[in-house]
Amino acid sequence: MSLKFYNTASRSKEVFQLLETNDTVKMYCCGPTVYHYAHIGNLRTYIFEDVLRRTLEYHGFSVKHVVNITDVGHLTSDADDGDDKMEKGAARTGKTVWEVAEYYTQAFMKDWKSLNIVEPVIWCKATDHIPEQIQLIQNLEAKGFTYKTSDGIYFDSAKFNRYPEFANLDVENLRQGSRIDMGEKRSATDFALWKFSPPNQKRAMEWESPWGLGFPGWHIECSAMAMHHLGETLDIHCGGSDHVRVHHTNEIAQSECATGKLFSRFWLHGEFLRMGGGKMSKSTGEFLTISLLQKKGFDPLDYRLFALTSHYRNYLNFTWEALENARESLKSLRRKTDPLIGKGGEIKSALALKIQKSFKEAIGDDLNTPMALGVLNEMLKEDLEDFEKASLVLDFDRVLGLNLGQSRLEPLTEVDPSIVKKIEDLLAQRNEARKAKNWSESDKIRDELLKMKVTIQDGPNGTSWSF
RNA sequence: GGCGACGUACCCAAGUUGGUAAGGGACGGCUCUGCAAAAGCCUUAUUCCUCGGUUCGAGUCCGAGCGUCGCCUCCA
Structure with a gap:
């Protein structure tokens, strides 16, 4: 090829x-x-x-x-x-x-x-x-x-x-x-x-x-x-x-x-990244760095994905909304690919091989990363065995470099143990309230947690939380 | 003044040799849920800045115009 x-x-x-x-x-x-x-x-x-x-x-x-x-x-x-x-x-x-x-x-x-x-x-x-x-x-x-x-x-x-x-x-x-x-x-x-x-x-x-x-x-x-x-x-x-x-x-x-x-x-x-109509420049003083993005709550890889959504020879317009798009998009990709971690097997079905070929062609055609990402998204929706999807994700990530389909180190932010204790206490109270079907009380606790920037998810196996 | 790039839905963005508009995010609807969240499904451009031309057929080629931007100083 x-x-x-x-x-x-x-x-x-x-x-x-x-x-x-x-x-x-x-x-x-x-x-x-x-x-x-x-x-x-x-x-x-x-x-x-x-x-x-x-x-x-x-x-x-x-x-x-x-x-x-x-x-x-x-x-x-x-x-x-x-x-x-x-x-x-x-x-x-x-x-x-x-x-x-x-x-x-x-x-x-x-x-x-x-x-x-x-x-x-x-x-x-x-x-x-x-x-x-x-x-x-x-x-x-x-x-x-x-x-x-x-x-x-x-x-x-x-x-x-x-x-x-x-x-x-x-x-x-x-x-x-x-x-x-x-x-x-x-x-x-x-x-x-x-x-x-x-x-x-x-x-x-x-x-x-x-x-x-x-x-x-x-x-x-x-x-x-x-x-x-x-x-x-x-x-x-x-x-x-x-x-x-x-x-x-x-x-x-x-x-x-x-x-x-x-x-x-x-x-x-x-080609250049544009912001507010013009290029980003050091001489004008106002410019964005990775650490600033991190301070605003973005993962550097959110930015990497954002960069990958356009072709390198075209201008790319930076907006915070576009970066948020990329963050949501990366989250969603991870939700789909995390369950595949460690499940890889031989890529052998005709469909899987065809998809792999499309990916290789896209990226081999003057680095068409937007199209390659399209192939990845389509692939995840296809009716393929998990082991093939897992292997394809790892394969594509060799080029994309988004750390998909492999275990990652957890976020660098250390959470204070006393805060964890408090969150868990609140969750316990909330679960008591829920058992008693005291919905107003449980919603009140959820609001309280939200104020602490903690989001919770009720699942069949209990409640999980994250910042 | 010279050279060059770009203008596709609310936002980002692809579209190979012209053949009838990828993908992502947001939004809306549905399913699920005590309510949420998450997840799943569905929906979202008769149309690609404008006007002409070539063609059976153009986002894709040609011409004109409008708009935005870059390089010509170190700059990714």
Whole structure:
């Protein structure tokens, strides 16, 4: 069964297969700059990439998945007047830049875990790969693709004919009305490879280089780390849609000029999460994080399911109502799949195999998660043996990652034993009242419990309760 | 100014090479229940932003328009 992905490079869906010389998919995903918490829009992209990796594995590939952590500060503009994001983060939090990087890296990894995103095979930090970056710049310099200005070493995009191809750029018109500050750059599309430290200023992060004390440019780290860990040609490179224009275009330029080889065979880009009509952005200050969602009573996996209900290449509108939909939907899925836990058996009926095939086709068709979820829901309604349903749920969850059909750890909230005692006392009183058919009394107790945010359920085997 | 995306029921959202609108949530109805809750069943777009065109047939192709948004500065 073929696996198809929409390749930004060709603007069309292409069948994905491995080169004959390889046995592993080499996949590089652009990670975060750790100067602030990741917001749920950022995380949408990592969920998409997680589904991508899981889908590759579901279709039988092994994947060498590399994600970078950008822990070095980059200026916010080409000119020297921009602020360094890491230094800004340090000023905001009163920590050193290294502490800021460590703190937000940990926070980021915690988010990944809570969203059930599979750990990459390699996490790599920009500051651990300074020599590789310097080497790559030296390589470009030796081949004549660079020039020097008073503030750094720049890539000369005019030397790379195919520069505009990837993003379909109209280089001439880029200049008109653009917000680019040219500085000493020869062209708007040139970009810094290495920046010199300002003469009278001590930077928190700077390194010795053949060009003097300074720090790497904004795109070089990804090329250097991707090639260091995966070789000169990658199978898949991905990131957010905003990376197409600048970041990935520049990565292609510097990598292909250095090696003379194709940098990546496939390019996949995730579209933005929208909120209130526009994208969610760190610079505007107002943004949502996983921990905020948790404070509002959501399970991170509610958000994961929400992300899965739309296709990764389309905008997704975040509303609280939509997240509540996802929460209800996940609850309902769990009610259906929890009783199947541990009951798995061989999938062999024609119907079950047909459903499994539909799922694989849906997910294999450029990661159509909404359709895959549809297949899951339909399957649960079908007339199948429990052992087949149980196995199909586990099978589908290898891609969906919603922890369905397997035992989960119970909610992290520790309940105070004295409160439990009180609830149980009230329940006992209520059951007495019910035995005596004193309905007004029993309803009164139920209301009291509701005030404590406790919901109860009367079943044939007694009353159960939950928060 | 350049490039690009999107507009499907109350909400989220799919719709492959055009063949007669997935799925989820909410709502409403029914069953069950002392009443609830939970669960089960049923119902919910003659119609896909508008107007033209191609076609036996268009949400799907073409053209025009309206609306929303993104990228072109770091950004997922």
